[in-house]
Amino acid sequence: MPDIQAVRPLSTPAVSPRVLVTAAGVVVLLLLLAYLVAFDQGAISQSGMYLHELMHDGRHLLGVPCH
C-alpha cells in the first residue's frame, strides 16, 4: 500500500476563507519587504537613505530601478 501512496501528490490545504485571509495578510507583508529592499527610496524605512544605500548593490544587481 505505501508504494501506491508514494506516487500520489501531497494533498494541499483546502483554500478555506481563513487561509485566504491569512494569505492576503502574508502577501501584504512580503510585498512590503520586497518594497523595502527593491523600491524604497527612503520613504518607508524612516532611516533616511541608510537602508537604500546599504542594499544599493543588491538593488542594481537584482535589476530593479535605482537612481
Next chain:
Amino acid sequence: MPLTAGRTTPSYGALLLRGLLAGLIAGLLAGVFAYSTGESRIDAAIAIEEAAAPAAEPAGDGHHDEELVSRDGQRAGLFLATALYGVAMGGLLATAYTLLRRRLRTDSDTRAALGLAGAALLGIVLVPFVKYPANPPAVGNPATINQRTIGYLSIVVIGLVAVWAGVLAARSPREGSPEWLRAVAAVAAFVIVVAIGYVLLPSIDEVPDTFPASLLWDFRIASLGTQATLWTALGLAFAALLGRIGTRDRAARERSDIVAA
C-alpha cells in the same frame, strides 16, 4: 483500508515556512553569484561616474557621493538585499503554491513547485528584463526614478498576465487536441500580451553615449544571472523541502500501518 488514511495535509503555515527557508537559501546563493560576477562591474561603473562628476560640484546628485554607507558596507549589504528579496519571493511562491496547487493538473509536487518558479522567472524576470534591462550605477537619471519604477512594476504585472494567458490558451483547445496545437496557442497568447505591454509602455534609454558597451553588457548578464540563480535555486529548494514533508508523512503512515496491523 482507504488509501487516504493517515494522510496529513500540510497546512499553509507549513508550506509558507518552507517557502521562506527556500527563499533564504536561494537569496544567499544569488548573493554569491551577484558578488562574484557583479561587484567588479559596479566598481568600474562607479569609477566612471566619479571621473565624470565635476570635482568642484558639491555632492553631485547626492546619491553616491554622500558615503552614507561605505563601499565595503554596500558589498555586505548586497547579501542582505538578495537574502531579504529571496525570503519575500519564497513566501510569495509558497502562497501561490498553496492557492494554485489544485489547479496545476500534475500529480508531481516537484513539477508543481518548479513550474511555478519557472513561470515567475519568465513573467517577473525575463519579460521585464527585455523591456527595462538592469543598469549599473552611473546610468540612470534620478529625475525619472518614479517613471522608471512605475514602468518596471507595470511590465512585471504584464509578464505575469502573459504567463497566465499562455496557460489559459494551452487549456482552451477542445479535448483531444494535439499537444502541438496547445503549445502554439500558449506561445501565441503569451507573445501577444508581452508585445502589447512592450508597445504601450514608454521606452527608457538613459545610457550615456560614453558608457563602455562591454561593461554594460557584462553588468546586465551578471544581473540576469543573479535573478536566474535566485529563481532556479528557489524552485529546487522549495521542491526539495516539499519532498521532505511527503517522505516524513509516508514514514508516519507506515508506522501507523504497523501499529494498526
